Amino acid sequence: AMGEIRPSAMREAIYWSDIGGQQEIKQKLKESIEWPLKHPEKFSKFGIRPPKGILLYGPPGCSKTLMAKALSTEAGLNFIAVKGPELFSKWVGESEKAVREVFRKARAASPSIIFFDEIDALTIKRGIGGEGGTSVVERVLSQLLNELDGIESLVNVTVDNALMRPGRIDRILYVGPPDLMSRREIFSIQLKKMSCGLDVDAEEFASMTDGYSGAEVVAVCQEAAMCAMDEDLDAKEVRRDHFLKALSSFTRRITPEMIEFYE
Numbered sequence: 531a532m533g534e535i536r537p538s539a540m541r542e543a544i545y546w547s548d549i550g551g552q553q554e555i556k557q558k559l560k561e562s563i564e565w566p567l568k569h570p571e572k573f574s575k576f577g578i579r580p581p582k583g584i585l586l587y588g589p590p591g592c593s594k595t596l597m598a599k600a601l602s603t604e605a606g607l608n609f610i611a612v613k614g615p616e617l618f619s620k621w622v623g624e625s626e627k628a629v630r631e632v633f634r635k636a637r638a639a640s641p642s643i644i645f646f647d648e649i650d651a652l653t654i655k656r657g658i659g660g661e662g663g664t665s666v667v668e669r670v671l672s673q674l675l676n677e678l679d680g681i682e683s684l685v686n687v688t689v690d691n692a693l694m695r696p697g698r699i700d701r702i703l704y705v706g707p708p709d710l711m712s713r714r715e716i717f718s719i720q721l722k723k724m725s726c727g728l729d730v731d732a733e734e735f736a737s738m739t740d741g742y743s744g745a746e747v748v749a750v751c752q753e754a755a756m757c758a759m760d761e762d763l764d765a766k767e768v769r770r771d772h773f774l775k776a777l778s779s780f781t782r783r784i785t786p787e788m789i790e791f792y793e
């Protein structure tokens with residue numbers, strides 16, 4: 531039978547080893563969050579505090595969410611996911627309450643990580659400044675910043691991927707498209723989950739996917755498997771030619787222009 535293709539489900543625990551490459555970012559997150567939590571005495575000896583807020587930015591599909599999840603698994607943090615748009619309510623007071631509630635939950639579940647996703651919705655709404663929209667955004671933002679200020683004494687609450695401004699977000703990390711070595715690792719991780727022919731070589735595919743995001747690399751593997759099944763529903767394995775076919779017809783999701791925008 532074919533090896534199963536298992537897309538990493540949302541709730542599944544993610545470990546550092548599930549993330550191909552991106553060593554530098556992993557290392558920075560370990561140093562700045564995992565170490566202080568695991569060895570607080572070493573850090574207090576030098577008067578170093580873990581950062582309160584970290585902003586991960588970069589083109590889509592390049593492992594920002596995976597990083598936050600691995601961090602929560604490996605550092606033993608409860609993962610509290612908040613989608614930016616969920617915080618918006620046109621009712622005065624409701625948005626602030628929603629933000630307070632998120633932080634209350636995080637404190638109760640401490641040590642925890644609050645992961646703000648789709649926070650760009652904030653900036654977009656802000657930019658357009660549509661009626662009503664601006665004031666809700668301002669309210670969410672100011673409550674968020676209030677809560678972040680209050681965290682000073684709460685070493686055990688870490689806010690990840692939140693908002694700007696010095697003193698609140700003390701680390702900004704660019705998570706870019708995987709380099710050659712990282713892509714080879716992502717391919718290897720995927721290939722291990724599939725039954726592959728002996729002619730399948732992660733190194734070769736990595737060299738053919740310059741500029742691809744991690745999500746695109748994963749998608750190529752899935753399409754290759756589909757090619758194999760298309761040809762023969764009872765296919766025993768995915769072969770090199772299936773990968774080449776998938777690569778030649780692959781529709782890119784991130785473009786050089788998008789990457790330039792983030793850099």
Ligand code: ATP
Binds near residue numbers: 716
């Ligand atoms: P967005 O900005 O769209 O939220 P993101 O940077 O948060 O994107 P992720 O959600 O972390 O991206 O990645 C999307 C998917 O791509 C992952 O679930 C995983 O399947 C795959 N992926 C991305 N990068 C890697 C990687 N370095 N190793 C393994 N899989 C990866």
